[in-house]
Every structure is written in structure tokens, then in C-alpha cells.
Amino acid sequence: MTESESLFIGRLSVLAERNDPIDKSLYDKYDVKRGLRNKNGTGVLVGLTSIGDVVGYEVQDDKKIAIPGRLVYRGYNVEDLIKDAEANNQFGYEQCVYLLLFGELPTQSELDHFKEYLGSLRQLPDNFTEDMIMKAPSADIMNKLARGVLASYSYDSNPEDRSLSNVLRQCIELTSRFSTLTAYAYQAKRRYYDGKSMYIHNPLPELSTAENFLRLIRNNKAFTDEEAKLLDLALILHAEHGGGNNSSLTVHVVSSADTDTYSAIGAAVGSLKGRRHGGANIQVSAMMDDIKENVKDWSSETEVKRYLEKIANKEAFNRTGLIYGMGHAVYTINDPRATILRDRAAKLAHEKGLDEEYNLYKMVEKFSPDILYEKHGDGKKICANVDLYSGFVYSMLNIPQELFTPIFAISRIAGWSAHRIEEIVAGGKIYRPAYKNISAERAYVPIEKR
Structure with a gap:
């Protein structure tokens, strides 16, 4: 892309961003199920399946109750x-x-x-x-x-x-x-x-x-x-x-x-x-590389916790405030996939002399839920998801x-x-959810009058 093309696209980007804001309060006003999720965090029921089930909570009196x-x-x-x-x-x-x-x-x-x-x-x-x-x-x-x-x-x-x-x-x-x-x-x-x-x-x-x-x-x-x-x-x-x-x-x-x-x-x-989906395991690996580079003593819980707090506060890593490998839409107490991979990774890490790095991952799992809970205060505790350990396992396999x-x-x-x-x-029925238009209709303006 030439410099003039870059400047042109830049101006168009500013125009696009300026004309596409939506007041967040409108989502509540119209009871929009953002991300196809209800207010209590459960998913909007849009279909039935007999293939697989992801169990992480029960609903009692319209409240999510976390279960293993x-x-x-x-x-x-x-x-x-x-x-x-x-x-x-x-x-x-x-x-x-x-x-x-x-x-x-x-x-x-x-x-x-x-x-x-x-x-x-x-x-x-x-x-x-x-x-x-x-x-x-x-x-x-x-x-x-x-x-x-x-x-x-x-x-x-x-x-x-x-x-x-x-x-x-x-x-x-x-x-x-x-x-x-x-x-x-x-x-x-x-x-x-x-x-x-x-x-x-x-x-x-x-x-x-x-x-x-x-x-x-x-x-x-x-x-x-x-x-x-x-x-x-x-x-x-x-x-x-x-x-x-x-x-x-x-x-x-x-x-x-x-x-x-x-x-x-x-x-x-x-x-x-x-x-936000399958690419999250690469984000975990990048985050862990950043932690390993900036935490001098990997065995120090104090140092690790302090750096995770900086990540959550958008002061470190990619400054998104996200601790990758933490949280899931369904699992709250534990992600069984993460638990299984973590336990299997322990043996391989020991054989490869990577116990210190493995323990660093475990500290991220240990401290992140409380750090993010205190930061966001949304009444929801989270657990490590499968992405926290999958990348570590693949790296130990030299993938x-x-x-x-x-x-x-x-x-x-x-x-x-x-x-x-x-x-x-x-x-047998095409998916067709609704989107509510919130813009007012406008009288057309001929090009010579714009």
C-alpha cells in the first residue's frame, strides 16, 4: 500500500468509526441478547442437539449455580x-x-x-x-x-x-x-x-x-x-x-x-x-512469553501476582486487560479439558526439566481468578480454560x-x-435472528447539494 493509499484508508476508517457508534444503554433498553446470551450469563436457546454437552452450571430460580x-x-x-x-x-x-x-x-x-x-x-x-x-x-x-x-x-x-x-x-x-x-x-x-x-x-x-x-x-x-x-x-x-x-x-x-x-x-x-475462539491458545503463549521475560523470579508468587495485576490493569503485555487462558462461557468451577491437560503436562514437564515453567502456568491459574474478580466485581469467578495449558503441551511436543x-x-x-x-x-429452518435498526430515516440529499 502506498503512502497516499494509506492516508486515504485512514480517513475512511475515521469516517466509518464516527458513523457507527451505538449507545450501550440501548442494548438494555431493547433487551438485546448480546452474544446470544441472557442477562444471567446463560446462552439463548436456539437449537437442540444430541451430539455433545458442556456442563458447568445449573439454573435455579433464574440464577446460574456453578457445578464442576x-x-x-x-x-x-x-x-x-x-x-x-x-x-x-x-x-x-x-x-x-x-x-x-x-x-x-x-x-x-x-x-x-x-x-x-x-x-x-x-x-x-x-x-x-x-x-x-x-x-x-x-x-x-x-x-x-x-x-x-x-x-x-x-x-x-x-x-x-x-x-x-x-x-x-x-x-x-x-x-x-x-x-x-x-x-x-x-x-x-x-x-x-x-x-x-x-x-x-x-x-x-x-x-x-x-x-x-x-x-x-x-x-x-x-x-x-x-x-x-x-x-x-x-x-x-x-x-x-x-x-x-x-x-x-x-x-x-x-x-x-x-x-x-x-x-x-x-x-x-x-x-x-x-x-476469542481457537486462536486464544496462541495469545496464551504470547502472554506467557511476556511474563517469563518480565518476571525475574518465576518461583516468586508475589512477583507473578504483581505482574498479572499489571496485565489486568492494562499496564502490561498487550494492554487489553485480558489474562488469556482464563474464563469460559459455561465452565466456572473448572474446565475439565484444562484439568486433564494440566495433569498430563506435569509428567512431561518433569521429564523435560520444565518444572519451573509448569509451576508458572499453575500460578497463573491460581491467582488470575481473584485478580479478575477484584478488578471487574461482576459477581462471577472464573476458572482456567483449555487454552491455558494446550499451547504449553504443544510447545513441549516441539510443535x-x-x-x-x-x-x-x-x-x-x-x-x-x-x-x-x-x-x-x-x-429444516434457516437461521434468521432479528437486529433492531436504531437510526432515523433521512431525506435523500442530491450529490450537488452535499
Whole structure:
């Protein structure tokens, strides 16, 4: 952009900002459900789902009563799914995909067949890598992933068929290929934006999603079983989070317009990229780097607490007043995903000699709720969310920061697919909420009189 173009856009930005303010008191006057949330903090009920449940409170006499958090997939507590995978020394993400798509736990035979089918689809279509990834690399992998999803439409011989069998076929293909799309987009980014070597490995059909992803992003294709199992755990925890989270709601909204699968899933990727949604784990990592740089003694609770207070007061880090990795729309006492990742991270941190850094994360979790409560005084205490520990886990697995949010997408495509199918089968009505216009009508002014 030239200097004159920059000045022109700057003037237009001032004009746009000046003409689009809305008095915040009007939201109360018209009882606007901002963010589709009621005044008591609960979400506005806009749909029904049988796919997943996010439990963090009960409503008694129109008041939210906090309870320990639970995450449920098709009626099963996710902690039981994890325990089962660990007890049998298996990768559990593929079983979660089966459960979310078909509503029932598979037998071993059904699971083996499904895993074999997923594995057979991991290769991208002929010429896709060269034409759709290498010829137009992106500095942001989420944008490249969204483009890859939309480009998949052109490689589908039957992209517009909305029948259940065809949509299911499309969703399974995308679920299988997301890890390959992401890994190749990362390799292209390394080559064209970072000036580093690019390694394009073939996925192996016999490997799990977690194993294949680690194989594809590493130049030597090497990974340990422990590393793959920890990544698999993260994939299980991120696979689904109810119909009300922003990206899954996006799938419902876009699907309700009777569009194709690739348009719906591409929109969900765009939603997940947002810093208030899937992009939050990168913000956590940036914040923690800032804390590590500015707190001299990481073991000092006094120093850590003082710096967190500065962040909350908009005096440090990015001066937004946000402590990233803290707070959730549903969970209040605890986010079960954060609890599970925190406990698993402890072992790996000890093995890698990162106990001091791990304890720093725990101090952020310990002090932030009280700091933010005292700062805002809204009567609501908050807890750490999954983003506080997910980035730390990925960094210990030597996964680059730019892949943190794409990993979320590799997992959540399972939930998105289930919600896409649910909307097609049980929806039937296009989403059309109301927006109230608050501007007065004006007499038109001819251009020569302006």
C-alpha cells in the first residue's frame, strides 16, 4: 500500500468509526441478547442437539449455580473415553470421530474398519498439493486450511449433493485429510515465508491422526509413542464442545441456508481462527512469553501476582486487560479439558526439566481468578480454560506455535461434521435472528447539494 493509499484508508476508517457508534444503554433498553446470551450469563436457546454437552452450571430460580465441569460426547463423559483409550494403550481420537458421527461406540471390528477407511483417505487428491497449496502459500495456516477446504469442492465429482450419504462421505474425507492439509500448508509456509527447508512426506494409512501429523511436520518423520499419545489426548479433548460454541454454531447457521459441505466447514475454520475462539491458545503463549521475560523470579508468587495485576490493569503485555487462558462461557468451577491437560503436562514437564515453567502456568491459574474478580466485581469467578495449558503441551511436543490453532481444527472437524449432519437431518429452518435498526430515516440529499 502506498503512502497516499494509506492516508486515504485512514480517513475512511475515521469516517466509518464516527458513523457507527451505538449507545450501550440501548442494548438494555431493547433487551438485546448480546452474544446470544441472557442477562444471567446463560446462552439463548436456539437449537437442540444430541451430539455433545458442556456442563458447568445449573439454573435455579433464574440464577446460574456453578457445578464442576463435565464434557459429554453422545452421552458419554469424555474422561471415560480417555481412560478407556489409556487402559487399552490405544489412540482414542478415531473412536471419538466414530462416536460423534454415528452416535454409538464402535465394536473393535467396526473401529478397525473405520480407522482403515480414514487412513486410506489421508492422501490429498492428485495435483492438489502443487496447485492449491504450493502455488499460493499463506503466512497464516488457518487461512490456507480454509482455502484448502473450499478448493476441495473442485476435486469432488459430486459436491452439490446434499443427501445424507454424500455429506457423510464428504465429512469423513475432510476429517481424514485435515491433518495432511495442515501439515503441507505448514511446510509451504516454512519454505516461502520463513526461508527454511520444506519436507513433503506421504501420510501412512496405518497410522493414527496424531501419529501422521507428527510424521508430516517433522523433517525426519520421527516421533515417540508418548508424544503421539499426548497429542491424541488433545485431539480427543477438542473434538466437540456442544452446538453453541462459535464455530459449531457457524456450521449450523451456514448449513441451514442449504449450502454445500465445503462452504459450511470453510466458514467454521474462519470462525475458529478468531482470537476469542481457537486462536486464544496462541495469545496464551504470547502472554506467557511476556511474563517469563518480565518476571525475574518465576518461583516468586508475589512477583507473578504483581505482574498479572499489571496485565489486568492494562499496564502490561498487550494492554487489553485480558489474562488469556482464563474464563469460559459455561465452565466456572473448572474446565475439565484444562484439568486433564494440566495433569498430563506435569509428567512431561518433569521429564523435560520444565518444572519451573509448569509451576508458572499453575500460578497463573491460581491467582488470575481473584485478580479478575477484584478488578471487574461482576459477581462471577472464573476458572482456567483449555487454552491455558494446550499451547504449553504443544510447545513441549516441539510443535511450532503457528500450528496450535490448526491442531484445534484437525480435531474439531469431527464435531463440525456431526453438527453439519444434524442440521441437515433435524434442522429444516434457516437461521434468521432479528437486529433492531436504531437510526432515523433521512431525506435523500442530491450529490450537488452535499
